[in-house]
Amino acid sequence: MATKDEPLTGLCLGDLEAVSVAVLAMSGHLEVREVLRRITASARTLLGAEYAALGVPDDHGGFAQFVVDGVTDEQWQAIGPLPRQHGVLATMLHELEPTRLADVRKAPAFGGWPEAHPDMSDFLGMPIVDDEEILGAIFLANKDGGFTDYDEALLRILAAHASIALRNAQLYERSRELTLAGERARIAHDLHDAVAQKLFSLRLTAKAAATLVDRDPVRARAELAEVARLAAEAADELRAVVVELRPAALDEDGLVATLASQVQVLDRAHAATVDFDADGVRTLPPAQEAAVLRVAQEALHNALRHAGAARVAVTLRGTAGRGAVLRVTDDGRGFDPEGVRREGRHLGLVSMRDRAQTVGGSLTLTSAPGRGTVIELEVPGA
Structure with missing residues (x-):
């Protein structure tokens, strides 16, 4: 030997x-x-x-x-x-x-x-x-x-x-990317078929109601009731499609593994260092997990594409109430939140706040020019 x-x-x-x-x-x-x-x-x-x-x-x-x-x-x-x-x-x-x-x-x-x-x-x-x-x-x-x-x-x-x-x-990882691309194409096709037809009918019915308002108020009211019904159906269809947008990886791997994988991909793809750390996170209801992932993605996009950050840290912590707190911190150029609001530039902030409110959570943002940005989302548990 x-x-x-x-x-x-x-x-x-x-x-x-x-x-x-x-x-x-x-x-x-x-x-x-x-x-x-x-x-x-x-x-x-x-x-x-x-x-x-x-x-x-x-x-x-x-x-x-x-x-x-x-x-x-x-x-x-x-x-x-x-x-x-x-x-x-x-x-x-x-x-x-x-x-x-x-x-x-x-x-x-x-x-x-x-x-x-x-x-x-x-x-x-x-x-x-x-x-x-x-x-x-x-x-x-x-x-x-x-x-x-x-x-x-x-x-x-x-x-x-x-x-x-x-x-x-x-x-x-390549197979996961191809699966995701295929899923997006399928959802786009479903969105077109399921919703576009409803919106087309809604538009025609609304036009018919407009022409009947003065000539035949009774029929106009009937047409407007149909408008309301079609609008409700379209909203239901959209809601169903949005639910399907929940990444398959969330169902397969859970929130922590899915978020960790996405952070790793971004860390490889960008010059900035992107870190992820999780502690004490329990399984959350599906809607909460989807909201946390979407807010994290939006915050990461802003940090890497707009803020010029050299380092981005993503942390996910479980709470005593069995919920979770997501924090995305970057050392980028920062901005004046009030100034952005006044100028009508949202940087995805409206979407993030809407997602937080939809699942009963709260979103806070701290930023200033030259001082980076911190976005924190807290969601309740089951």
């Missing part, structure tokens, strides 16, 4: 168990972000490195995902924007073979790092490959005694399993 300083010809029992635990941890999740975190933490623990990172490249010279382990949140914030695909990282994303260095700082491709970046020396990088397509790369740094052939072979095994877990998670 190989020693830790020889090429790997067989795993020792302890490492075999560790690899098994790591593979199970990676395979037990279907959300891409969580899979990446599990891979990164498993690689760092398995090889005894001080730092670990995993990067998934985008098509624009940056990273669609970049996960670290061994770095505190405060250190990560101080480091600044995500790295670009250059230097040693670029090498890892364009070569199928691993990179092992005694001192990464002396590598010809080394291009330096930000001032707040931790100091690193010995380095081991391994591409995550699926049929010669590089899905990403694992980076490890700073191990007592440096990385060995055994470490490299061990990481290669982990990376092979990581490629399967990562590909499965990507396919799962």
Whole structure:
């Protein structure tokens, strides 16, 4: 059996168990972000490195995902924007073979790092490959005694399993997106068929009533009664369609998992950091869960599209009354709520307040120019 300083010809029992635990941890999740975190933490623990990172490249010279382990949140914030695909990282994303260095700082491709970046020396990088397509790369740094052939072979095994877990998670998220797109198309078709015809009849009946007001008041009243009936039916149809707009993921996964998944998608899609934290949230009535999700989506849209936020934090807390409190906080440019109201620009605030009131909840907004925005929604439980 190989020693830790020889090429790997067989795993020792302890490492075999560790690899098994790591593979199970990676395979037990279907959300891409969580899979990446599990891979990164498993690689760092398995090889005894001080730092670990995993990067998934985008098509624009940056990273669609970049996960670290061994770095505190405060250190990560101080480091600044995500790295670009250059230097040693670029090498890892364009070569199928691993990179092992005694001192990464002396590598010809080394291009330096930000001032707040931790100091690193010995380095081991391994591409995550699926049929010669590089899905990403694992980076490890700073191990007592440096990385060995055994470490490299061990990481290669982990990376092979990581490629399967990562590909499965990507396919799962893609299938969810396609399902959602199909559901939206179906609802749009239903909306057209069920409501458009009612509105067309309503318009014709209203016109008929208008022409009869002076000539035949009795018939005019009958036509107006028909207008009221058609309007009520149209409202019922619209209400039924809106109920169907409740995302299928809410029914399948619940509010916390659905909101966490959407936040992860936004965190990948935008330069801003988007975080989510939940605590003590019980299952809420369907209408409350839908309202919380819609308000969160509107608040996130405002923060990421209009406020220029660099960081957005979403928290969801259960209350003693078995309800929940949603809070969306951003560090964007902020605004004067009264000024927005006077100018007739709503930023979705009317919609959010309506959703809150519909389920017996309350919505508060705190903002000022240059001071970010906080939107808080409290909904009752069952």
